Amino acid sequence: xxxxxxxxDAFRGEVRDWVEANFPAALKGKPNPMMREERGNPPTPxxxxxxxxxxxxxxxxxxxxxxxxxGGLTPAQGRIVQQEFTRAGAYNPxxxxxxxxxxxxxxxxxxxxxxxxxxxxxxxxxxxxxxGFSEPGAGSDLASLQTRAEDKGDHYLxxxxxxxxxxAQWADWCFCLVRTDxxxxxxxxxxxxxxxxxxxxxxxxxxxxxxxxxxxxxxLTDARAEKKDLVGPLNGGWTIAKRLLQHERSGLAGGGxxxxxxxxxxxxxxxxxxxEAGRLADSDLRTRIVQNEIEGRxxxxxAVRAMLESKSNAGPSAATSIMKNAGTRMMQDxxxxxxxxxxxxxxxxxxxxxTAEELGAVxxxxxxxxxxxxxxxxxVQSNIISKRILGLPDLTQSK
Amino acid sequence: MAVLTEEQSMLRDAxxxxxxxxxxxxxxxxxxxxxxxxxxxxxxxxxxxEMGWAGVIIPEDFGGSNFGYLSMGLILExxxxxxxxxPLLASGxxxxxxxxxxxxxxxxxxxxxxxxxxxxxxxxxxxxxxxHAPAKVAATAAKSxxxxxxxxxxxxxxxxxAAGLFVVSARTSGKPGDTDGISLFLVKADAAGxxxxxxxxxxxxxxxxxxFDGAEGExxxxxxxxxxxxxxxxxxxxxxxAAEMLGAALQAFDVTLEYLKTRVQFGQVIGSFQALQxxxxxxxxxxxxxxxxxxxxxxxxxAGSPDVPELVSLAKAKMGDTLHLVSNEMVQxxxxxxxxxxxxxxxxxxxxxxxxxxxxxxxxxxxxxxRIQGY
Numbered sequence: 144x145x146x147x148x149x150x151x152d153a154f155r156g157e158v159r160d161w162v163e164a165n166f167p168a169a170l171k172g173k174p175n176p177m178m179r180e181e182r183g184n185p186p187t188p189x190x191x192x193x194x195x196x197x198x199x200x201x202x203x204x205x206x207x208x209x210x211x212x213x214g215g216l217t218p219a220q221g222r223i224v225q226q227e228f229t230r231a232g233a234y235n236p237x238x239x240x241x242x243x244x245x246x247x248x249x250x251x252x253x254x255x256x257x258x259x260x261x262x263x264x265x266x267x268x269x270x271x272x273x274x275g276f277s278e279p280g281a282g283s284d285l286a287s288l289q290t291r292a293e294d295k296g297d298h299y300l301x302x303x304x305x306x307x308x309x310x311a312q313w314a315d316w317c318f319c320l321v322r323t324d325x326x327x328x329x330x331x332x333x334x335x336x337x338x339x340x341x342x343x344x345x346x347x348x349x350x351x352x353x354x355x356x357x358x359x360x361x362x363l364t365d366a367r368a369e370k371k372d373l374v375g376p377l378n379g380g381w382t383i384a385k386r387l388l389q390h391e392r393s394g395l396a397g398g399g400x401x402x403x404x405x406x407x408x409x410x411x412x413x414x415x416x417x418x419e420a421g422r423l424a425d426s427d428l429r430t431r432i433v434q435n436e437i438e439g440r441x442x443x444x445x446a447v448r449a450m451l452e453s454k455s456n457a458g459p460s461a462a463t464s465i466m467k468n469a470g471t472r473m474m475q476d477x478x479x480x481x482x483x484x485x486x487x488x489x490x491x492x493x494x495x496x497x498t499a500e501e502l503g504a505v506x507x508x509x510x511x512x513x514x515x516x517x518x519x520x521x522x523v524q525s526n527i528i529s530k531r532i533l534g535l536p537d538l539t540q541s542k
Numbered sequence: 543m544a545v546l547t548e549e550q551s552m553l554r555d556a557x558x559x560x561x562x563x564x565x566x567x568x569x570x571x572x573x574x575x576x577x578x579x580x581x582x583x584x585x586x587x588x589x590x591x592e593m594g595w596a597g598v599i600i601p602e603d604f605g606g607s608n609f610g611y612l613s614m615g616l617i618l619e620x621x622x623x624x625x626x627x628x629p630l631l632a633s634g635x636x637x638x639x640x641x642x643x644x645x646x647x648x649x650x651x652x653x654x655x656x657x658x659x660x661x662x663x664x665x666x667x668x669x670x671x672x673x674h675a676p677a678k679v680a681a682t683a684a685k686s687x688x689x690x691x692x693x694x695x696x697x698x699x700x701x702x703x704a705a706g707l708f709v710v711s712a713r714t715s716g717k718p719g720d721t722d723g724i725s726l727f728l729v730k731a732d733a734a735g736x737x738x739x740x741x742x743x744x745x746x747x748x749x750x751x752x753x754f755d756g757a758e759g760e761x762x763x764x765x766x767x768x769x770x771x772x773x774x775x776x777x778x779x780x781x782x783x784a785a786e787m788l789g790a791a792l793q794a795f796d797v798t799l800e801y802l803k804t805r806v807q808f809g810q811v812i813g814s815f816q817a818l819q820x821x822x823x824x825x826x827x828x829x830x831x832x833x834x835x836x837x838x839x840x841x842x843x844x845a846g847s848p849d850v851p852e853l854v855s856l857a858k859a860k861m862g863d864t865l866h867l868v869s870n871e872m873v874q875x876x877x878x879x880x881x882x883x884x885x886x887x888x889x890x891x892x893x894x895x896x897x898x899x900x901x902x903x904x905x906x907x908x909x910x911x912x913r914i915q916g917y
Binding site for chain 1: 543545803809813814815816820822824831834859909911913915
């Protein structure tokens with residue numbers, strides 16, 4: 144990494160100049176195409192150019208080590224990159240599950256060769272990853288997964304079915320939990336990587352209640368994972384999976400980005416109106432709205448506090464453990480309140496009788512129901528808080 | 543827990559060890575059983591004052607240490623844990639804030655050093671009914687020479703029994719509900735026309751209804767324009783109450799959690815039952831959210847931030863809901879033993895309701911938060 148001698152202002156200037164020189168003006172204020180369902184569409188030349196420019200610099204993953212293609216920056220410098228992108232109206236074109244979940248996990252548990260092979264394409268945004276964890280019979284009880292991996296000398300032969308594989312239809316590679324020992328539960332699971340571009344992998348998108356298909360069923364029939372792509376020890380995959388789920392949960396805590404950006408009270412003012420005293424005309428709704436807004440604000444305050452604490456203590460704060468449940472609960476309540484505020488206009492599915500905002504609210508409400516189910520359901524999160532944070536014991540068989 | 547300065551950490555540690563050694567819940571129980579009318583232990587209050595706690599927000603020129611409101615909140619949180627009965631909040635925080643925000647140099651010089659050294663207990667006398675409603679001031683002030691004659695009744699005056707000085711809201715114009723026309727006055731408790739009616743409350747703290755019948759009052763701030771100072775003072779007091787509530791809720795939760803890990807029924811500790819585990823997880827979640835809200839309010843006061851009113855109402859509302867939940871669950875999860883006077887659970891339940899009502903309930907603060915947001 145370049146030596147900026149701790150002079151962050153000089154660094155900021157350099158980032159600003161670079162963004163100005165490299166960010167295509169046509170993309171200003173546009174959302175990241177990779178974060179949307181249309182990512183199946185081929186990228187525009189501008190989108191491609193921006194991804195390549197950021198990828199080459201490593202600034203999409205600013206704090207990852209430079210030797211693997213990351214930016215090699217300090218957290219403070221990383222924040223400056225993010226701030227300068229935001230200032231210019233530029234999205235970070237490097238993202239997805241490779242960045243949010245798999246990359247940080249491989250950096251922690253992978254061998255040098257594995258990191259050299261798999262991290263740089265993530266930093267460049269060349270390859271997209273998907274997560275082969277859940278199975279039809281292994282949801283909240285993830286460790287009961289049955290997908291088998293058979294040792295074939297230089298590779299594993301994989302047979303089974305995964306489900307809720309986010310973005311599998313667009314993914315190039317999969318990080319996957321497989322059973323390599325049937326005599327044990329948690330200690331019989333291994334963490335392997337394989338390409339999705341092979342005959343033994345079949346993907347079928349699942350249509351959800353919101354009408355979209357962000358998840359897939361993934362059928363594995365004699366799929367092949369190379370031996371070199373086993374991460375961690377054989378039968379040692381559960382520890383890695385747990386760590387990866389922590390990365391996933393911290394990413395999901397905000398409620399997964401469902402729902403409109405406008406504030407709930409703003410919607411209420413528009414649809415319900417104020418009485419002569421300047422209060423929302425529906426007092427019951429007003430009470431529930433203010434409770435939700437207070438909850439949302441306290442959630443944001445906790446996110447800030449957890450961040451400052453973990454920086455000062457050099458370790459995660461206990462506050463982190465509550466973020467998924469608190470954030471998803473608040474966002475789901477918010478989505479329901481928005482529909483209630485919109486009344487009949489909050490019941491549309493499609494068509495010009497409804498505004499895009501109204502239709503979006505309905506889809507967001509439905510899509511958001513997934514947030515308390517995936518990434519460790521609300522109930523599993525409560526188990527984790529009560530056992531790991533509060534130290535409450537497991538139930539023993541009653542006599 | 544907020545990231546603290548070295549000064550704040552030391553203060554917090556000192557408060558924690560003093561409270562645990564000198565003022566455990568048994569000390570409160572002893573005070574209650576002795577029937578002390580002022581509602582706190584005078585010797586313990588002297589120790590607090592000697593450690594400088596009563597002067598934490600008071601400028602150094604007036605005998606304090608000027609450590610700020612987050613520092614004061616840390617002390618109140620620790621005292622809240624063991625239900626330490628003390629005039630610190632009423633005097634060293636609330637009344638001191640009124641003088642700091644609205645007082646002349648002469649008034650500050652006369653009263654703040656006495657508050658800081660603990661020799662004087664001062665308090666706010668601002669409510670007139672069953673609910674906190676600071677603009678509903680019917681009490682009147684009539685100019686009489688260089689001072690004023692105050693007439694009216696004030697309710698639920700915290701630390702009223704021990705108070706030597708009241709900060710009283712009264713109006714020189716307008717009608718109850720108007721914010722214009724309200725002024726603040728300093729009224730000595732031994733002034734002619736002041737009558738205290740000390741209340742016997744479920745939480746056994748010192749609280750009075752006070753009548754002012756032509757009592758002599760000295761104007762604090764500007765005549766008829768006392769509302770901003772009153773609101774600023776109340777917000778500081780509310781943030782302090784929220785800090786005490788945080789401590790009480792944390793301790794109620796810790797005690798309950800310990801019980802869940804030790805009480806055996808059906809051949810196992812009851813904390814292994816998922817129905818209780820998930821309720822514990824919910825309480826922990828709300829406590830974490832509440833801590834963030836309380837600390838953010840105190841920090842905003844220290845920073846002189848313009849969003850103090852909304853952050854304070856946010857904190858008092860959220861903290862109130864959480865304390866309500868935890869204090870109820872404490873009794874329920876303890877079962878029969880939690881219903882007995884010999885157990886501490888009842889103390890937390892009773893104290894929780896007083897703290898929720900003090901300077902605005904959850905309903906008051908939700909309404910205020912919404913109004914600040916324009917709905």
